[in-house]
Amino acid sequence: MTTAHVIRGTAASQAALWLGIALAALAASMPWWAESSWMREFVEIACYFIFAMMWNLLAGYGGMVSIGQQAFFGLGGYVMLMLGNFAGINPFVAIPLAALVAAAVAVPVSWVAFRLQGGYFAIGTWVIAEVFRLGFANMSAVGGGSGTSLTALRGIEKATRESLTFWTALVCVVASVALVYLFLRSKQGLALLAIRDNEVAAESQGIGVQRMKLAVYVVAAFGGGLAGALYFVGNLRISPDAAFSVNWTAFAIFMVIIGGIGRIEGPIVGALIFWALNKFFSDYGTWYLLGLGLLAIVVTIFFKRGLWGWAQQKWGWSLFPTHRHLSD
Amino acid sequence: MIETLLQGLLLGGLYCLFALGQSLMFGVMRLTNTAQGDFIVLASYGAISATTLLAVNPTVAGLVLVPVAFAFGYALQRFVLSGTLGRDPLPSLVVTFGLSIVIQNALLEVFSADPRSIESGGLATHSIALPGDLAVGALPLLIFATAVVCTAALQWLFSHTSLGRAFRAVSDDREIAELMGLDSQRIFALATGIAFMVIALAGLFQGLRTTVSPADGPLLLLFAFEAVIIGGMGSFWGTFVGAMVLGITQQIGFRIDPGWGIWFGHLVFLAVLVVRPQGLFPKTRG
Amino acid sequence: MSSTLLRAQQLTAFYGDAQALFGIDFELHAGETVAIIGANGAGKSSFLKCLTGLLRAPREAISLDGQGIGGLPPGHIVKRGVAMVPEGRRLFPSLSVQENLQMGAFARRPGPWTLERLFKMFPILERKRHDPGTSLSGGQQQMVAIGRALMSNPRVLLCDELSLGLAPIVIKEIYDALPTLTGEGMSVVVVEQDVTVAQRVSQRVYCFQEGRVALQGRSDALTREQISEAYFGLGSGLSLSEGHP
Numbered sequence: 033m034t035t036a037h038v039i040r041g042t043a044a045s046q047a048a049l050w051l052g053i054a055l056a057a058l059a060a061s062m063p064w065w066a067e068s069s070w071m072r073e074f075v076e077i078a079c080y081f082i083f084a085m086m087w088n089l090l091a092g093y094g095g096m097v098s099i100g101q102q103a104f105f106g107l108g109g110y111v112m113l114m115l116g117n118f119a120g121i122n123p124f125v126a127i128p129l130a131a132l133v134a135a136a137v138a139v140p141v142s143w144v145a146f147r148l149q150g151g152y153f154a155i156g157t158w159v160i161a162e163v164f165r166l167g168f169a170n171m172s173a174v175g176g177g178s179g180t181s182l183t184a185l186r187g188i189e190k191a192t193r194e195s196l197t198f199w200t201a202l203v204c205v206v207a208s209v210a211l212v213y214l215f216l217r218s219k220q221g222l223a224l225l226a227i228r229d230n231e232v233a234a235e236s237q238g239i240g241v242q243r244m245k246l247a248v249y250v251v252a253a254f255g256g257g258l259a260g261a262l263y264f265v266g267n268l269r270i271s272p273d274a275a276f277s278v279n280w281t282a283f284a285i286f287m288v289i290i291g292g293i294g295r296i297e298g299p300i301v302g303a304l305i306f307w308a309l310n311k312f313f314s315d316y317g318t319w320y321l322l323g324l325g326l327l328a329i330v331v332t333i334f335f336k337r338g339l340w341g342w343a344q345q346k347w348g349w350s351l352f353p354t355h356r357h358l359s360d
Numbered sequence: 361m362i363e364t365l366l367q368g369l370l371l372g373g374l375y376c377l378f379a380l381g382q383s384l385m386f387g388v389m390r391l392t393n394t395a396q397g398d399f400i401v402l403a404s405y406g407a408i409s410a411t412t413l414l415a416v417n418p419t420v421a422g423l424v425l426v427p428v429a430f431a432f433g434y435a436l437q438r439f440v441l442s443g444t445l446g447r448d449p450l451p452s453l454v455v456t457f458g459l460s461i462v463i464q465n466a467l468l469e470v471f472s473a474d475p476r477s478i479e480s481g482g483l484a485t486h487s488i489a490l491p492g493d494l495a496v497g498a499l500p501l502l503i504f505a506t507a508v509v510c511t512a513a514l515q516w517l518f519s520h521t522s523l524g525r526a527f528r529a530v531s532d533d534r535e536i537a538e539l540m541g542l543d544s545q546r547i548f549a550l551a552t553g554i555a556f557m558v559i560a561l562a563g564l565f566q567g568l569r570t571t572v573s574p575a576d577g578p579l580l581l582l583f584a585f586e587a588v589i590i591g592g593m594g595s596f597w598g599t600f601v602g603a604m605v606l607g608i609t610q611q612i613g614f615r616i617d618p619g620w621g622i623w624f625g626h627l628v629f630l631a632v633l634v635v636r637p638q639g640l641f642p643k644t645r646g
Numbered sequence: 647m648s649s650t651l652l653r654a655q656q657l658t659a660f661y662g663d664a665q666a667l668f669g670i671d672f673e674l675h676a677g678e679t680v681a682i683i684g685a686n687g688a689g690k691s692s693f694l695k696c697l698t699g700l701l702r703a704p705r706e707a708i709s710l711d712g713q714g715i716g717g718l719p720p721g722h723i724v725k726r727g728v729a730m731v732p733e734g735r736r737l738f739p740s741l742s743v744q745e746n747l748q749m750g751a752f753a754r755r756p757g758p759w760t761l762e763r764l765f766k767m768f769p770i771l772e773r774k775r776h777d778p779g780t781s782l783s784g785g786q787q788q789m790v791a792i793g794r795a796l797m798s799n800p801r802v803l804l805c806d807e808l809s810l811g812l813a814p815i816v817i818k819e820i821y822d823a824l825p826t827l828t829g830e831g832m833s834v835v836v837v838e839q840d841v842t843v844a845q846r847v848s849q850r851v852y853c854f855q856e857g858r859v860a861l862q863g864r865s866d867a868l869t870r871e872q873i874s875e876a877y878f879g880l881g882s883g884l885s886l887s888e889g890h891p
Contacts, residue, residue, distance in 0.1 A: 151392025
């Protein structure tokens with residue numbers, strides 16, 4: 033009788049890991065040689081990317097499609113600002129704290145949101161985000177509808193602040209990728225994949241489906257809050273419309289769909305493509321957005337597994353293997 | 361107080377028109393149209409263009425718009441949305457979301473962000489006196505009446521016609537319906553076409569009642585959605601009632617503070633979701 | 647010698663990459679009742695799905711009156727006179743009894759079957775005509791499902807597991823209605839797990855096993871041993887006790 037071995041990695045993924053580490057090291061050195069505009073751009077893309085990663089986790093792995101994740105993005109931003117401006121906490125320290133608050137808030141929110149399923153769950157989360165937006169727009173302590181500034185970083189010199197923000201963004205990106213990757217390769221992650229494939233069968237195997245869903249929702253909220261707090265540390269100014277705009281989710285959806293949902297490398301590929309499109313076409317304003325929308329429609333209808341998923345199927349690529357296959 | 365209630369009911373009439381198309385499409389195809397509001401805005405601009413370019417009055421514009429909307433909806437389902445149907449809600453969500461962005465930006469390009477409205481020739485300001493010192497606007501009353509007629513018509517269509525039977529059968533069990541000889545793609549396209557006829561009316565009235573701008577869509581979607589959920593899925597009269605509740609709630613909110621109307625509506629919606637998630641008048645369906 | 651009405655030749659079928667049928671040869675003559683027996687997963691339902699167009703098949707692998715019908719859309723096949731009573735009844739929950747029956751008439755052909763005639767055959771249904779289809783008992787639902795198939799006036803009636811989940815006395819009542827249909831010349835294919843019932847109501851029997859025809863012959867000529875061998879794919883000659891496959 034032969035024993036089967038479970039293979040987790042591929043040669044390509046090993047190479048990618050080393051490449052990733054090298055890139056991260058290179059990026060970390062950027063404040064000494066790169067222009068400040070590059071670093072600002074990186075921070076912005078980092079926020080988009082983390083948000084997209086979390087959306088991918090929620091929808092592609094948790095099976096919950098949400099158009100309201102911006103609720104946690106904005107919440108993270110506002111909590112960070114309030115901790116910084118009112119509680120005297122260093123905003124960089126406040127970033128993970130704000131993320132924790134977002135995660136905590138996600139629990140009572142789920143009691144409401146989980147009443148709905150499928151497409152209506154998606155819109156329901158949007159309503160909840162709107163409630164958040166209107167709530168903060170009515171809070172005069174943070175400037176109401178017109179928003180306010182992050183004063184807590186006033187004392188720091190610009191170059192230092194930008195470097196710190198950049199490094200924080202880099203850490204957040206690496207941490208988010210690592211978090212999601214390790215989570216999905218763990219036993220919990222395997223359970224999640226089982227649920228995604230067949231919820232009823234998973235339940236009958238003793239996997240607590242509702243608990244898993246809540247866990248994923250909370251993790252996604254944490255990531256969303258992290259991205260939001262980070263963004264407004266970089267932006268220095270917050271307003272309800274910017275913080276809770278549905279565009280955040282729109283861009284996340286775009287990145288994930290283009291890259292391929294339910295794959296870890298999906299948001300990475302999607303973020304790169306998005307950054308490139310942004311660089312060349314964002315000056316075209318409405319036409320650019322229109323093009324993005326059309327692209328998302330076309331990819332959804334004709335490339336059901338995203339462009340990366342299509343490449344994966346065609347050429348067998350896999351950078352972040354979460355599948356295990358048997359060898360004999 | 362009665363005045364507020366009355367205003368709320370009339371506002372509910374408009375929300376009912378927003379919501380009926382949504383209810384229909386979800387009921388037959390389990391499809392969530394996140395571009396519902398944007399299509400309503402598109403219809404408004406269609407009516408605006410018709411009245412200004414063709415120099416016709418709103419009624420004629422409406423008569424032209426409704427069949428055009430039917431054809432548009434039919435084609436949209438047949439050629440764009442049909443590939444997205446299935447157990448996974450994501451494709452239809454992303455495609456309609458993408459359509460939402462496309463429509464908003466296209467309208468922005470063509471019409472700019474300035475709010476526009478339809479010349480109503482006095483209809484918008486005309487009011488009718490009621491007993492008890494009350495007065496209602498003629499336009500809101502017309503909208504309310506239209507909502508009642510549309511709801512009744514849809515309900516009748518579903519319960520008493522063979523097309524309605526086909527709608528119900530295909531939504532219950534698509535495979536067996538096809539076994540009986542139904543062409544499910546054609547049925548879905550018909551349902552979407554009808555939904556878009558109501559959307560056309562909703563757009564026409566919205567443009568008459570107030571100003572529209574390209575970014576208005578998402579908010580209208582939320583109103584439609586809230587009306588459907590509050591009323592209970594699977595029933596047109598349920599959607600009607602849900603719209604009434606939403607309208608009244610918002611009016612009460614507006615009365616208390618002009619900035620609170622919409623928020624009140626959201627809160628009531630969430631409350632219904634927590635307390636009675638199946639809505640007020642659900643049709644139990646598997 | 648009655649003519650061959652429905653024929654399958656070397657029929658293969660797949661669900662995605664999984665093969666369900668491995669070259670089925672099958673014949674149904676005009677006016678006869680043929681039973682298909684076999685264990686779960688033997689391919690009986692898949693076979694019926696091919697016959698009705700719910701599962702893809704090569705055009706000429708299935709022929710009705712000599713004309714290839716494999717792979718045609720279900721609506722076309724119903725119009726040519728092949729109707730199915732699906733496994734598990736599958737009535738439309740949102741439709742009443744009468745509306746369920748009316749759905750069957752969507753692609754109706756000329757013929758004697760009308761609502762009135764059905765109600766005469768199954769009087770209980772007339773009393774419950776406006777009730778939701780799924781509020782009826784299992785046996786009554788089966789009557790509705792059969793009626794729904796009859797409303798299209800088929801020449802060939804395919805019955806998938808009529809006895810599933812029903813009490814023996816109800817099964818008897820249902821199958822007692824069959825001769826009324828066959829007496830008028832309708833050809834019937836009965837898929838059954840209950841071998842005794844299958845042998846009783848049919849003239850010929852096919853036994854499917856893992857997507858293949860393991861045995862076929864006249865119902866009154868096949869022995870218990872032959873059937874159980876074919877059913878289970880064993881060569882040990884297990885004996886069948888009454889009523890158990």
